Amino acid sequence: MKKHNDVTSLARDSRFERLSLEDQFSDPRNAVMVGRTGGTGMRRRLDPARPGSPDRARSLMHGIFTGEIQALEGAGRTCFDFEVGTGDDEVPFELKLDMARQCWDEARHCEISVKLGEWMGTEIGEFAETTVLFEAACNPDPVLRLTGVNRALEGLAIDVFNTMREFGAETGDPLLHFCEDWMLADEVTHVKMGSDWLRRLTEKDPERRSRALEFQRVVDKLFSGAGFRGEEEDSTIRLARRFRELAGFSTDEIDEISELSRQSRDEARARIAQRALTEAS
Amino acid sequence: MADAKKPRAAFAPWDRRELPGSFTVEETAKRVGHYKWVEMRLFEALGGWVPTVPELDVKMRLGTHTYHHAWHADLWNKRLPELREMNPERLTAPANDHIVEFFEAMTEPEAPEQTIEKLVGVYRVLIPAKIAAYTYHLNNTSTITDAPTIRSIKFILHDEYEDWTNGEMLLQSLIETDDEIERAAAQQIRLEKILLKAGGIVGPGSLGGESQASAETVGAPA
Numbered sequence: 001m002k003k004h005n006d007v008t009s010l011a012r013d014s015r016f017e018r019l020s021l022e023d024q025f026s027d028p029r030n031a032v033m034v035g036r037t038g039g040t041g042m043r044r045r046l047d048p049a050r051p052g053s054p055d056r057a058r059s060l061m062h063g064i065f066t067g068e069i070q071a072l073e074g075a076g077r078t079c080f081d082f083e084v085g086t087g088d089d090e091v092p093f094e095l096k097l098d099m100a101r102q103c104w105d106e107a108r109h110c111e112i113s114v115k116l117g118e119w120m121g122t123e124i125g126e127f128a129e130t131t132v133l134f135e136a137a138c139n140p141d142p143v144l145r146l147t148g149v150n151r152a153l154e155g156l157a158i159d160v161f162n163t164m165r166e167f168g169a170e171t172g173d174p175l176l177h178f179c180e181d182w183m184l185a186d187e188v189t190h191v192k193m194g195s196d197w198l199r200r201l202t203e204k205d206p207e208r209r210s211r212a213l214e215f216q217r218v219v220d221k222l223f224s225g226a227g228f229r230g231e232e233e234d235s236t237i238r239l240a241r242r243f244r245e246l247a248g249f250s251t252d253e254i255d256e257i258s259e260l261s262r263q264s265r266d267e268a269r270a271r272i273a274q275r276a277l278t279e280a281s
Numbered sequence: 282m283a284d285a286k287k288p289r290a291a292f293a294p295w296d297r298r299e300l301p302g303s304f305t306v307e308e309t310a311k312r313v314g315h316y317k318w319v320e321m322r323l324f325e326a327l328g329g330w331v332p333t334v335p336e337l338d339v340k341m342r343l344g345t346h347t348y349h350h351a352w353h354a355d356l357w358n359k360r361l362p363e364l365r366e367m368n369p370e371r372l373t374a375p376a377n378d379h380i381v382e383f384f385e386a387m388t389e390p391e392a393p394e395q396t397i398e399k400l401v402g403v404y405r406v407l408i409p410a411k412i413a414a415y416t417y418h419l420n421n422t423s424t425i426t427d428a429p430t431i432r433s434i435k436f437i438l439h440d441e442y443e444d445w446t447n448g449e450m451l452l453q454s455l456i457e458t459d460d461e462i463e464r465a466a467a468q469q470i471r472l473e474k475i476l477l478k479a480g481g482i483v484g485p486g487s488l489g490g491e492s493q494a495s496a497e498t499v500g501a502p503a
Contacts, residue, residue, distance in 0.1 A: 001329050001388045011335035011393035072344045073332035079347060080329030084370075093358065100324050100351030103331070107344030110337075124337075134332070 003081050006138055007131045010073060015125030016066075021132055021222070044234045046163065048171045057167060058122040064160060065113035066129040067153075072106035074137025074149055075099045082142050088208075091142045095201075098193050105186045112179050119175060136219055143201050147212035150194025152219035155244060155257075157187045159229055162240035188247045195248030221260050230261035302423025303489070309430060310364035312418065314372025315483040317357035319380070321373070323407065324350035326388045335393045339400070339451055346447075349440040356433045363429065376484030383407075383475040390468075397455055398468045404448025405465070406472040407482070412441050414487040421489065 012018075046053050046060070078099040082091040117123065136148035161184040168176030202209035223229060229237040239261065244254050292298070304312065327347040334340045361369040375381050387402035419434045456462055481487020 001326070001333075001391045005332060010332050013335050013337065069337075069340070072340070076328030076331030076344060076347060078328070079351070080325045096321075096325070097351050097355050100328060100348045103328055103344040104348035107341040110341050110344075114337075 004140055005077065007135050010131065010134060017125065017128045019128035019130050021130050024130055045236060046167045058120050059127050060164065061113065061117050061120055062122055062127040065110065065117055067133050068106055068109040068113050070131065070133040072103055072110060074134055075102040075106055077137060078145060095197055102190055109183055112183060116176060116179055132222065143198065143208055143212045144215045146194050147198050147216045148219045150190050152216045154187050154190040154194060156223045156229065158184065158191060158243045158247060159237045159240045161187055162243055163237045184243060188243055191247035217260065220257050221264055224261035224264040230265060231258045298424035300423055300425050302427055303421040306364055309427060310361060310366045310372055312483050313357050313360050313364060314374055315376045317354050317373050318375050319482050320350045320354035320357065322384045324354060330399055333391055333393055334396050336396055339396055342447055342451060346444050349444060353437045360430060360433060377479055379475060379479035380482065383472060383479055386475055387472055397452065397461055397465050400448055400452050401465045401468040402472050404445060404452060405469050406476060408441055408445045408448065410476055410482050412438065412445065414482045417488045
């Protein structure tokens with residue numbers, strides 16, 4: 001088995017359809033959203049009172065499911081790709097153990113997500129899969145890989161699970177609330193792992209730490225696109241400050257993600273306005 | 282009320298543990314180092330295979346088992362300093378070159394069509410060999426002086442039996458044709474031959490026999 005695979009190595013059965021992030025963003029059906037979102041073109045908070053919310057929740061649950069598969073695959077590869085040692089392309093034994101533990105956690109999350117998907121009325125393959133998570137998990141530098149996956153993407157998972165947990169409470173779905181709460185506990189642990197290893201592995205290498213944090217910013221911004229995640233009342237995914245603090249994020253770091261999300265939302269608004277102007281002329 | 286002053290035997294009548302055992306401290310440390318090496322290679326392989334397997338149930342099961350074997354490696358890593366090996370990395374080694382060759386052959390299948398070959402290597406060859414070596418150790422070490430190793434082996438064997446069953450059931454559900462039976466058998470034969478040359482997962486003496494350096498029981502009263 002060769003080390004350091006890329007995204008093409010992901011094996012799936014015939015139910016899965018893969019979609020690039022570019023294709024997802026340039027989907028012409030997104031234009032329909034403009035009419036549904038008060039002319040902003042941006043998705044709003046999952047509100048049980050809105051007629052489209054069950055479909056959106058099912059779609060989000062399917063996205064969680066495919067994200068969990070890739071998180072499992074990424075943690076598995078981190079167990080395999082790096083030898084134990086102190087070099088920049090090596091990792092401590094205990095880091096590999098943490099990644100193995102994460103494999104088990106992500107496998108459980110896959111199981112939970114499949115069952116929740118069925119509970120919510122969707123099935124595997126009903127929505128397309130994007131592979132950004134696994135792409136971040138292919139970074140050849142273990143510190144960048146862990147920062148991108150365990151801090152940026154697992155951090156996003158904290159926000160997503162908290163949002164779904166609240167949606168479960170609002171819709172009176174105790175099973176959804178119960179399961180999301182358990183998964184949220186695991187994600188806080190995974191993000192804390194990422195924060196701890198970033199600090200330990202870059203203790204004497206500030207340049208490497210800043211590269212890792214920059215990689216995290218890139219991934220964070222990607223997933224804050226078009227106001228998808230933010231602190232505004234109507235953000236689809238709300239930034240879960242309390243749980244991020246438990247996972248080792250400082251207030252400054254959370255403020256920075258919030259600011260990235262705001263910038264991303266403003267940029268999306270500007271793009272939509274520009275498109276409207278172009279179409280009008 | 283029981284008489285607090287009444288003398289009782291140090292060992293209860295049903296407690297049949299004995300002092301003699303087949304392994305010295307040094308031999309135990311060496312064996313434990315080999316166990317750790319095997320558990321590490323196994324959890325790395327299972328984790329590495331996760332993305333390459335298209336069957337969703339297998340993919341999730343491999344993720345769970347990855348952690349089991351990592352936990353076993355951690356148990357052995359913690360046991361080594363207790364056996365006077367203050368540099369656990371020194372003894373974290375394969376028993377011989379054939380066991381390295383075995384792991385190379387076992388992890389060779391990579392393509393998504395080779396799930397059967399992947400599972401056969403682990404669940405029909407390696408895990409049965411691990412169960413054999415662990416059980417031999419469990420049955421031959423001193424039940425009093427080496428109690429910590431026994432406790433770890435018992436936890437590990439619990440996982441091994443369960444994982445073995447899981448893996449075998451996955452295989453039986455995947456194998457549907459004569460050709461697939463032959464593929465599974467061919468992989469098993471290939472790997473068994475290499476493991477035979479290795480002498481088992483900790484080399485000759487995995488199951489005792491002539492290669493066990495101290496075949497006589499250590500600590501037996503003269």
